[in-house]
Amino acid sequence: MFLPYGTDAPVYHYPVATIGIIATNTALFLLTGMGDCGGYDWLILEFDQINPLQWVTSAFMHGSWSHLIGNMIFLWCFGLIIEGKLGWHKFGLLYLGLALADGAIGQIPMYLFTDGAGGALGASGVIFALLAVAVIWAPENDIHFFYVWNWLFHGTIDVPISVVAFFYFAVEFLQVTWTGFSMSTPMLHLLGMSVGIPFAIFMLKHGLVDCEGWDLFSRLGIGPLSTKDDALPRGSKGLPLFQTAPYRAVDQLRLGGILPPSTAAARNQRYKEGGSGLPLGRQTNGESTRPKRNACASAFESFARAIRANRIEQAVTCFDRLRENSCVAAVPDSTLVAYINLLSKTDRHTERLLPLRFLASRSSKYANNARLQIAVIELRHNCDPQSAIKILENMRLPLTEKLASVRKRLLREANARLRERQQGETEPTR
Structure with missing residues (x-):
């Protein structure tokens, strides 16, 4: 029965x-x-x-x-x-x-x-x-x-x-x-x-x-069914993660740099590294003032394109390029979220940690969700309840009812595992 x-x-x-x-x-x-x-x-x-x-x-x-x-x-x-x-x-x-x-x-x-x-x-x-x-x-x-x-x-x-x-x-x-x-x-x-x-x-x-x-x-990999701005799969079964509007790589690229969407005037401002600061489309002495694309812009465009096409290996490579060029700080939250969710499809927990830490360090609506994800990885995959507890205790208040419920559950699980580990260490050997 x-x-x-x-x-x-x-x-x-x-x-x-x-x-x-x-x-x-x-x-x-x-x-x-x-x-x-x-x-x-x-x-x-x-x-x-x-x-x-x-x-x-x-x-x-x-x-x-x-x-x-x-x-x-x-x-x-x-x-x-x-x-x-x-x-x-x-x-x-x-x-x-x-x-x-x-x-x-x-x-x-x-x-x-x-x-x-x-x-x-x-x-x-x-x-x-x-x-x-x-x-x-x-x-x-x-x-x-x-x-x-x-x-x-x-x-x-x-x-x-x-x-x-x-x-x-x-x-x-x-x-x-x-x-x-x-x-x-x-x-x-x-x-x-x-x-x-x-x-x-x-x-x-x-x-x-x-x-x-x-x-x-x-x-099943069919993709989000909702017509609203739902997130892609999360990194832990049943854990609330990210909800974000679909990112648009083209809208995030601004004239050779990675800048947030802005006004038409800002869209026509040229990337000033080594340039004259003249608007795009103007010419001086018969030569175009349009700048060359910088490394950050190229890496980001490839990164966003790889995420859109669900090409995970290419996305990982492009993310490494962004890190090498110190460009991750300019990547929009929504794109980082999409990358993290793409990694979660294949349970690539180690690779998820780094973008999650970048997201957790920002003052955005995704920061606490990212900390929950990091805590889950530390607790259930890295077997490090102390790190999980530290991360959970440093979450920014106030929390929503849903996040508070998940945090409480994870803290309870982490403390239980920590007690088990401490008891195992104190048991005398025969």
């Missing part, structure tokens, strides 16, 4: 709505006969009518204690993952929308194409929809399971959400294939999963959820 009880996905919002939904399900179960619905059939999904009210109410009705408890355990687990990203208000609306869609896709075809006999109840359709949402938003995060085998062997195991989703899809699909493609519990579960997919993609596309670059599309 496997029972889910938690997740390693980042939980930035307390699961208020999830607890409320569990409480509502339990209360309705107690108030409507504890499975013996009797006079409450009008609350379940009846196939002899089309009733939008039942699309919602049927998702809160259950036929037995085991039916209720099983559904609520999985609801808690998926609620942690999804509400943890959305907050209670968005999650509540999402749950209501999934219930409506799941109820409609179950009731309408049965009413139109069958004799309308029978009905359905339970939250499992919506829970399977939440599973589909979870696998699109956080496929590489784990679900913590407690397992028991013959009451002799027990323990815990972590299973990736993608594996959980594939397993349950396979089980339900095989049952449907074996018993025939008719309305049944496995078919309702599959319909629930089909409902969750468009909801997940829609919210991701329109920036209604921040998956921090760990959504399914980003991990």
Whole structure:
């Protein structure tokens, strides 16, 4: 027996709505006969009518204690993952929308194409929809399971959400294939999963959820799905990193130097190293005053082009050229962010450290996020909890609620590892 009880996905919002939904399900179960619905059939999904009210109410009705408890355990687990990203208000609306869609896709075809006999109840359709949402938003995060085998062997195991989703899809699909493609519990579960997919993609596309670059599309290398200015994949699973508008290399290059975008007058100012300071386009004694491109500009243009094309080796080489010419200080934050995120795709942690340190040293909105990334690398890849603690303690205040939550979690992990190391050093050798 496997029972889910938690997740390693980042939980930035307390699961208020999830607890409320569990409480509502339990209360309705107690108030409507504890499975013996009797006079409450009008609350379940009846196939002899089309009733939008039942699309919602049927998702809160259950036929037995085991039916209720099983559904609520999985609801808690998926609620942690999804509400943890959305907050209670968005999650509540999402749950209501999934219930409506799941109820409609179950009731309408049965009413139109069958004799309308029978009905359905339970939250499992919506829970399977939440599973589909979870696998699109956080496929590489784990679900913590407690397992028991013959009451002799027990323990815990972590299973990736993608594996959980594939397993349950396979089980339900095989049952449907074996018993025939008719309305049944496995078919309702599959319909629930089909409902969750468009909801997940829609919210991701329109920036209604921040998956921090760990959504399914980003991990498959398809690129950011959101139409908003979302960041590329982060360097640590579930860690909030950078959100920045797309950089434009051409707009960052200004007449042989690397300067921020400015006015038309500034765009026409020539690079003054060895020049007369005359505007571009003017001529003196029949010769153009246009300067030659300097090393910084050339290196930056190649650097930005390599990032745009996802050519990581070329980007690393160009970044080294920028460092050799002392040009990194002039590279815009957004371009450094894009470079860091490109390196994170292949887990090149050592190479990420240097651009992260440059970004952390600046007084910009990305500085604290960069410090979090550095702390993660020091803690989990360099096994240096002392450095991680020092970096986390030097973060600039005030912090947002999300950053403060991640910092607190990392400090707790770093202190725990430091204590383990100190205890190991003090244990006497035999």
